[in-house]
Amino acid sequence: MSETSEYSEITYSVVDRIATVTLNRPEAHNGYTITMSDELADALDRADADSDVRVVVLTGAGKDFSVGADLSQGGFDFDAEQGPGEHWQEPAGRCSKRIFLMNKPVIAAIAGAAIGGGITITLSADYRLASTDARFGFVFVRRGIYPEGASAWFLPRLVGLGTAMDWMISGRVFDAEEAAGAGLVHRLHPRAELLDRAYELAREIIDTTAPVSVAVTRQLLYRMSALDSPLPVHALDSKLIGGLTSNADSVEGVVSFLQKRPPEWTLRVPEDIPGYLPWAGENRHEEET
Template sequence: MTEYAEITYAVADRIATVALNRPEARNGYTVRMADELAEAFDRADNDEEVRVVVLTGEGRDFSVGADLSQGGFDFDAEQGPDPQWQEPAGRCSKRIFLMNKPVIAAIRGAAIGGGVTITLSADYRLAATDAKFGFVFVRRGIYPEGASAWFLPRLVGLGRAMDWMISGRVFDAEEAEAAGLVHRLHPPEELLDRAYELAADLAANTAPVSVAVTRQLLYRMSSMDSPFPVHELDSKLIAGIMHNPDSVEGVLSFLQKRQPEFGLKVNADLPGYLPWLRE
């Protein structure tokens, strides 16, 4: 069992909960936290018993962003990083991007800087009505990270992303929801319950291989220059459903008015021709 110092990890009812766990520092983001988060998402993705991940934070805030008191980065300041070095927020956001399992971010209190960019690749962002967001990098003389310049415009449009990132202003949960950054708002005391309700529905009613393929189809194919390569891949996928036991089970469970029992496994049964599997 992996031991973590700055996050917690628990699994119950096919749902993994990953929680930032530095409440005394308002979950200030560190290099160690980044690496622990990446490892925890690896762990959840490789566990066939886990169907959904809930990402949250202990205490009153999700994360106030980089903890600048922790001594900088994990490379020598004089020598600089090696060419393969990756900044800490992207270690988490890119790992979530690669997930085969849906990820629900449950955000209350402050989600600032890296505290919001690490959530941009999640499938859902549920927020408490007391949440505050900010891409404050320009107000600190630094730069957007976590690949947020790629993720954010796809969520809220280029114009709104420019406003938030060029001004660096902090904005409230209502503005975040109206722009599409947040899917739904809930009272703070109800936020986690609503996140687990959503996670339970996904775990009970969706096929894990179908979810994994669909999630990556949206991320990988929605920015293509035309629909033709997307439809080419769609056609291969649809042609295979005649021999797909999950497809048979999905239809039978619907006709028989019962819960489906999907048997295919993400780690063994993804179609081998998916172009992103080469990564």
């Protein structure tokens, strides 16, 4: 097990190829701050660059996942009179964008309240598992502010435009059953079992899937599914499939299946991701400049 101690508002640990990133302000119900946003982005950078990490689990310490922006902290990281610079990024988006750019799958394990930024930072995760007592709310209009974390892009893709309009225009808080029924949450578990189930899912991914294949598939879905034609997708598919004869993992996948044994993947992330992908080389720091 490895754990970092330099963070002040989150914790980061790696056990059995699973990186756990934990919001760690339980006394403030994990209220979201500028510091937390930047620490999350840094931790996600670290997990994505570490070829020994296969899956990230994002969770929160204490009763609630996150009640959203900690208004008691006040202000932003720019001078109020001068305003934000051209490249300033709002805090929730620093996290949700970094998850979007990930090559590793991210599982959000959400217990208790996930309100405002506390839910928008998870919308780009691959899975959202929630406790049966979880509560959600896109409450921005009830505070006179605006949706953030690129949630106006992510949310309709997850639950449909009609449900997204209802939740965002009303700003109402809703329960775990409604979230699961609409597709915001993949699965519900009793609070006491939630983190175990998240790790169980992470281990299934690690044990049964090829890391480079997962990385490419994750980005194919995000980058290509919104195009207005399948033709560019087919063109990229053709390039990927055409390279399978020289792909060690694809050979291993077939051989291990025929031999009825667990596969032994040798390609690593990020080192062995094809360099010709349209999004190759993107990362958080390049996006900021």
